[in-house]
Amino acid sequence: MNAETVRLWLDDRLGIGSIAAVARKKEIPVHRHSIWYYFGGMTLFLFSVQVVTGILLLLYYRPSAETAFESVQFIITEVKFGWLIRSVHSWSANLMIATLFIHMFSVYFMSAYRRPREMTWLSGVMLLLLAVAFGFSGYLLPWNKLAFFATKVGTEIAGVIPLVGRPMLRFLRGGDDVTGATLTRFFGFHVAVLPAITTVIIGTHLMLVQMHGMSVPPGLEGQNIKKMKFFPNFFLRDLIGWVLAIGALAALAALFPWELGEKADAFASAPAGIRPEWYFLFMFQTLKLIPPKILSFDGEVIGILAFAVGGLMLFIVPFLDKPGNPRRKRVFTVIGVIVVLYIVALTIIGYLD
Amino acid sequence: MELDNTGRRRFLNYLLGTGFGATLIAIFYPIIKFITPPQVIEATQNSVTAGKVSELALNSGTIFKFGNKPGLLIRSAAGELKAFSAVCTHLDCIVQYEPDKRQIWCACHNGQYNLSGQNVGGPPPRPLEEYVVNTRGEEIVVSKA
Ligand code: FES
Numbered sequence: 001m002n003a004e005t006v007r008l009w010l011d012d013r014l015g016i017g018s019i020a021a022v023a024r025k026k027e028i029p030v031h032r033h034s035i036w037y038y039f040g041g042m043t044l045f046l047f048s049v050q051v052v053t054g055i056l057l058l059l060y061y062r063p064s065a066e067t068a069f070e071s072v073q074f075i076i077t078e079v080k081f082g083w084l085i086r087s088v089h090s091w092s093a094n095l096m097i098a099t100l101f102i103h104m105f106s107v108y109f110m111s112a113y114r115r116p117r118e119m120t121w122l123s124g125v126m127l128l129l130l131a132v133a134f135g136f137s138g139y140l141l142p143w144n145k146l147a148f149f150a151t152k153v154g155t156e157i158a159g160v161i162p163l164v165g166r167p168m169l170r171f172l173r174g175g176d177d178v179t180g181a182t183l184t185r186f187f188g189f190h191v192a193v194l195p196a197i198t199t200v201i202i203g204t205h206l207m208l209v210q211m212h213g214m215s216v217p218p219g220l221e222g223q224n225i226k227k228m229k230f231f232p233n234f235f236l237r238d239l240i241g242w243v244l245a246i247g248a249l250a251a252l253a254a255l256f257p258w259e260l261g262e263k264a265d266a267f268a269s270a271p272a273g274i275r276p277e278w279y280f281l282f283m284f285q286t287l288k289l290i291p292p293k294i295l296s297f298d299g300e301v302i303g304i305l306a307f308a309v310g311g312l313m314l315f316i317v318p319f320l321d322k323p324g325n326p327r328r329k330r331v332f333t334v335i336g337v338i339v340v341l342y343i344v345a346l347t348i349i350g351y352l353d
Numbered sequence: 354m355e356l357d358n359t360g361r362r363r364f365l366n367y368l369l370g371t372g373f374g375a376t377l378i379a380i381f382y383p384i385i386k387f388i389t390p391p392q393v394i395e396a397t398q399n400s401v402t403a404g405k406v407s408e409l410a411l412n413s414g415t416i417f418k419f420g421n422k423p424g425l426l427i428r429s430a431a432g433e434l435k436a437f438s439a440v441c442t443h444l445d446c447i448v449q450y451e452p453d454k455r456q457i458w459c460a461c462h463n464g465q466y467n468l469s470g471q472n473v474g475g476p477p478p479r480p481l482e483e484y485v486v487n488t489r490g491e492e493i494v495v496s497k498a
Contacts, residue, residue: 149446153461156445167389174390177421181390267416267423269439269449270460287444288462292478299476300443 022210026230029216036106037214037234038241039099044202045242046096049249050134053089054191061141063187065180068143069263076260087253093135095249097279100131108336111321111329112215118318120208123201125315130198135277137190143183148264150276151186152178160301161308179266218329275350282346283307285353400496403436406488414450414457417495423447424484424495429468430455436495437470438482448481457481 011017028037060079062071075082104124107113113121136154140147155178159169174181216225228234276284286307290299313320321332403417403426412430416423416439425439427450437457439447446461456473457466465474470481487494 149461152446153444160444170390171388175393266421267418268447269416270446272460274446274460284462287476290476292443292472292476298478300478 023231024229026210026213027227028214028230028234029220030226030228031216031220033106033110033217033220036102036110038238039103039106040209041238042241042245043096043099043103044206045238045245046092046099047198047202049092049246050089050096051195053085053092056085057089058191063141063184065143065183065264068141068183069260072142072260076257083257084250084253087256087258088249090258091249091252091256093138094277094279095245097131097135100128101279104128105336105340108317109333110215110217111323111332112217113318114215114218114321114323115318117208117212117215120205120212121318122315123205123208126201127198127205128314129311130194130201132279134190134194134198135279137186137194139277140183140186141190142260143264144261145264145268145271146261146274148178148266149270149274151182153276154280155182157300157304160298160304162301177266218323278347278351281350282343285346285350288353400494403486403493403495405491406434406493407491409434409493412452412455414452416447416449419484419495425450425457425481426486426493426495427457427468434486434488434493435468435470436484436486437466438484440481441477442472442479442481443475443477 007016028034057075060071060075060082062068072086076086077083079085107121107124136151140151155169155172158172159165161168170176172182172185173179174185275281287300287303290303292299294302317332321328398420401417401419401424403419403424404415406428409415409426409428411428411432414425414427417426417436418424419438423439425437425448427435427437429435437448439449441448441459441461441464443459443462443464446459446464448457448459448464448466450456451458455468457468457470458464459466459475459477463475464472464477466477466481467473470483472478472480483498484495485498487496
């Protein structure tokens with residue numbers, strides 16, 4: 001039996017040939033903005049790192065208020081390379097959110113969400129929310145002090161939303177306060193609910209991307225653009241990026257192992273210098289700056305509602321910005337720049353503060 | 354032979370539709386109820402021994418347990434005893450006493466309260482809930498007003 005017979009046998013049953021044909025046909029436009037095409041794949045790669053390291057951590061982690069902190073301590077002190085796996089999981093999570101932001105803003109500024117890619121954008125925004133939910137739920141799992149207060153504040157933020165807030169808070173916390181019940185719940189979200197939903201949406205997102213092919217920025221439309229084969233040319237370049245990412249992850253994990261901190265205590269004051277993960281920092285900083293009362297409303301309610309509206313706008317961007325109107329395009333670019341500047345500025349202030 | 358089936362079809366569709374809807378409700382109602390955590394009836398505690406006078410230095414504060422909520426007990430520089438709920442009125446963090454500034458501070462978003470529990474700085478929108486403090490010999494007894 002030779003290789004060709006095996007190939008044919010498999011092809012008969014799996015239809016590899018047609019998949020290969022699709023891959024062969026796929027092309028990537030080459031222009032001065034092509035660099036941004038790498039960030040989606042990079043995000044996907046970091047996500048797969050999360051899946052692998054997450055499953056590994058699952059073998060030792062014990063999700064209860066009495067055991068969670070200790071089991072993480074066990075992982076990083078006793079289990080061989082436990083410190084490495086945990087550190088990589090934390091670092092990769094952060095890098096993934098970073099590449100996700102870059103991917104999203106590059107798609108935004110290149111107007112790649114326009115017809116017929118509205119649904120691709122929608123699924124992308126959902127993936128952003130899911131990533132943030134992964135980050136938020138995962139943050140609590142080591143059950144340390146910082147995580148405890150971050151979760152208190154975070155769930156309370158959900159709680160101040162009028163009408164739906166209170167039930168949502170109880171649903172998230174598994175009761176009225178942040179307790180072991182919250183930990184178990186977040187564990188369930190983090191390792192079962194979110195992965196299940198994410199898998200479906202990533203699948204949809206990737207399928208849509210294949211269906212529509214790469215978009216070309218409006219400024220370059222109609223011009224004669226060079227193309228590059230996705231397979232193997234672009235894919236190999238992707239691969240170089242991933243190898244670099246593994247290197248960066250290993251270096252970060254080894255040089256800056258993720259801290260565990262002190263075990264959570266429901267009867268201790270919030271420690272000084274407390275702040276959330278960097279991707280929440282701009283919202284956190286905003287909450288600090290908002291005055292306690294705006295008119296007769298509590299300041300934070302206004303702030304949180306404003307962020308909720310912002311999130312909603314993100315969803316409907318493709319329906320607001322339609323092609324064929326350069327002026328409108330410019331308005332959206334300006335809004336995008338302002339948002340980026342705002343996020344960057346408040347994040348920096350948050351770190352200096 | 355021509356048969357007019359529209360009536361029967363509509364009836365069947367209706368049966369199918371309501372049956373389907375009822376099944377969905379029967380499936381989702383228990384699920385939604387299940388994921389809503391049960392109400393725990395709080396043991397209504399009205400007073401608690403928060404500590405001993407001799408254990409609390411002048412110009413210092415400590416966290417004590419009031420049922421399942423944290424409370425903040427303060428002995429001011431002048432020796433006066435004060436007790437508050439330690440739950441920040443902003444977003445639920447636990448406050449602490451800052452001896453050098455002689456005020457109550459929330460580290461989460463830099464909220465500040467004075468020694469009467471009034472919110473005097475930062476984002477907290479309301480004063481802290483104040484408790485009544487009594488001493489029984491050495492023991493400090495805190496109770497809800
Ligand atoms: S929770 Fe206390 S200032 Fe925000």
